[in-house]
Amino acid sequence: MDSFESLQNALRDAPGDPLSLAPRFLLRRASDDRPIGVVGYFNSYTALDTVDVWYAICLPEERGKGYGSEAVQLLADYVFSHRNVERVGATSDVENPASWKLLERLGFRREGTLRRALFHHGGWHDVAIYGLTREEWRTLRHPDRKSPREPAKS
Ligand SMILES: CC(C)(COP(=O)(O)OP(=O)(O)OC[C@H]1O[C@@H](n2cnc3c(N)ncnc32)[C@H](O)[C@@H]1OP(=O)(O)O)[C@@H](O)C(=O)NCCC(=O)NCCS
Secondary structure, eight states, rough: OOOHHHEEEEEEHSOTTOOSSSOEEEEEEETOOOEEEEEEEEOOOTTTTEEEEEEEEGGGGGSSSSSSHHHHHHHHHHHHHHHSSSEEEEEEETTTTTHHHHHTTTTTTEEEEEEEEETTTEEEEEEEEEEEEEEHHHHHTTTSSSSOOOOOOO
16 A cells, blocks of 8 residues: 555645546544545546545554544545435455445445456455445435435536
């Protein structure tokens, strides 16, 4: 993974390009404002109308405390509120339970597996594809909302 500092720098320079993998938001711990991670989103398939999210709690001692789940929930809220998409997606190494459990906790469904799609830590890994539809998000997050606000055109 890139250093946290380089990710923070990339955040400052994050372009408007929807295909960019640059971080979009810095995560700060509410109790002391300490930066602990970054999240991003990007148009994952040029021919499709869907946005993928990614996330990292960069300080290992801050993992497993619920910050990642909270951040990705807010990020999904942001994307559904600001982008005209019906689906937010994410991918997770199948051997990274912290990542796919986070997604499942937030209601993302596993839609399939890309076999041997990611090379890291010296080997090829299978990658799970996850998705959360706008309808599922609305039911989970706003069960009382009947007709949602139209999102801004992306
Ligand atoms: C993946 C990551 C963002 C998860 O954030 P987090 O704040 O550590 O996770 P949370 O505390 O919100 O927990 C999310 C779920 O993962 C589980 N989990 C957390 N750490 C775990 C671990 N080391 N092993 C197995 N499960 C773990 C939690 O129990 C929870 O599942 P549950 O709801 O079934 O109890 C974080 O661990 C991280 O930054 N890892 C390195 C970078 C990375 O892998 N990014 C994902 C690629 S997009």
